[in-house]
Amino acid sequence: MVIFTSICANYLHKARTLAKSVKDNIKDSTFIVCLLETELKDNYNYEFFDEIILSKDCWEGNFERFIFKHTIVEASTSVKGQFFRFLYKKFPNENKFVYLDPDTYVYSDFYELKEILCDNPIVVCPHLLQPGNIDMELSSAAHGVFNLGFLAVNNSDNAKSFIDWWSERLYLFCYDEKEKGIFTDQKWIGLAPCFFDVYILKHRGYDFATWSLLDCGMEEINGEYFIKGDSLRFIHFSGYGKTIENCMKKWLPDGEHPFKKLYSEYSEIHDKNNYDAISKTKWSYDYFVSGEKILEKTRYEYRKNNELMFKIENPFEKSNSFIIENSILNNKQKLKEVLTKFIKKIWR
Template sequence: MKAAFTICTNSYLAQAKVLSQSFIKFAGDYKFYLFLVDELDEHIEYNKFEGVEFVLAKTLPIDFFALVEKYNIIELNTCIKGTCFKYLFNKGAQMVHYFDPDIELLDEIKHLDAHFKDAPILLTPHITSPITWQDGSPNENLFLNHGLYNLGYIGLTNQGDYMKLLDWWEDRTLTRGYYRTKQGFFVDQLWINYVPLFWSESTKILFDPGYNMGPWNLHERTLSSQEGGKFLVNNVSTLKFYHFSSYKHTNHEISTNYRYTFATNPDVKLLYDSYQKKMIEAGVDFYLSIKWAYQKKETFIKRLFKKKK
């Protein structure tokens, strides 16, 4: 079995729907899973998500509600990533790709799968060339705090020491998966700096600019459109998948977190225009109105234990 997955709350289901629709188009031979870090909501028709198998995060073999008490929403969504990989490998998957919900595939996944011939662990760096230092973000110090590799994507196969990697990573994220950069913690991502050192012979870093293009590497990557709706990156590589990190459809700009704009990088506007339309069609305003079930943790936990009595 070949599997891919994402992790999100109900409020992010529009982004996840766009991602899953791109899987139907470009990765039809993959089974797509969505690990829901939320409760099922009576107003959502989960069976209308074509090609998506939902798994409630609370059913994973971990003390989930202890994590609910311990972590904020970002930490909780990221700390279970290693556990989700284990879940899929235990179900018989031979290769597994993780994608953040705000990513869209734009080319056949077979281009990505081909790299598994070289190594069972695939990583994508945030940047591959120096950034001219200037006001705003990103500058190079951002990645010293948040990680050299963007964990919006990671790919693994069930070869070699993959389970040792997952055991190590899962332990770190479930016990120390904090968003505390001053203490050297940044959720699941910063730990992965060690993977090319600890598992050097098993790791391949993807330097192709068509992988995981996003608002932090626009200093080194430009788009040009091709016939058939595909894009070229730097006129050398097709755009395989784009990461629309921090994008807000009501504030149609590249990002509120990074210094790049449509004025500075007009080549990406067509891509963002298309993504905005898909998000709206996917019902983004409706899903954003759904409150996170664990927002008031104390109230939820009390209700949970009351039901058990």
């Protein structure tokens, strides 16, 4: 089983925490980090990473032109589809591929998932498995029914067709634009069961997360953890910090609780793995070659203007003023062309 996560360097401490939990519990696993940085530095390596691969080194096409469109959160999700395609080529004899968000922690082997992937090409987990938490139901409607902190596929033609479709959508539209019906890579998967053979995994021990806390039924029995009878496989500590802590206060009973214990243990490991303050690392794709910081407005102007985008081979070699000014000029030229055509049509 090949397991990977996709991160920028400021999340390496989370990936370290995840990697060891994977290696401790899934003995036949290979753990790979997809890293969205311009270079690989010596301090990025870690004993439980089988390999770190720079996104640009496995990309099909112009990576700089593509990644410039995205904010840091969008970027780490935008490459996942293409990285699955890369892993298919790198591990042609492997039949089980799993993506996990870096803020997850594995507690036991994925016995059920391994069996499911023998006969099912694509496996996803819903955010919610029961009604009742209206806040999270609304959030799922906005962000996506299925949580893309987890995705598993096998090596079948159906799975590859799905990955190709998803990769193409992420290449064009992997933005945090909920007002347009898009939330990074996640909302697209709502369509996947309509197009492909998708297995919806409703085992409560997979992708247990912040949104699962209300009436979760978690219990500890002889040192093992269960959620309403299902063995705990992994927790997705999404919203680590204040968000999770507020949700625990809101949705868990007062006093001791198994999740509170696991969160405390995870926090200790998580913080220790930030021993070198790696979390403060600046994103290398957040700057032009000159050192000028890229403005969010610049990325937006760039990605909404296809003509400008394909005129520039490497946008990182330009500047904020160059891209914004040329975007405005392109828009004025388009407007002029439209008006000219309109006037000619009237005077025919």
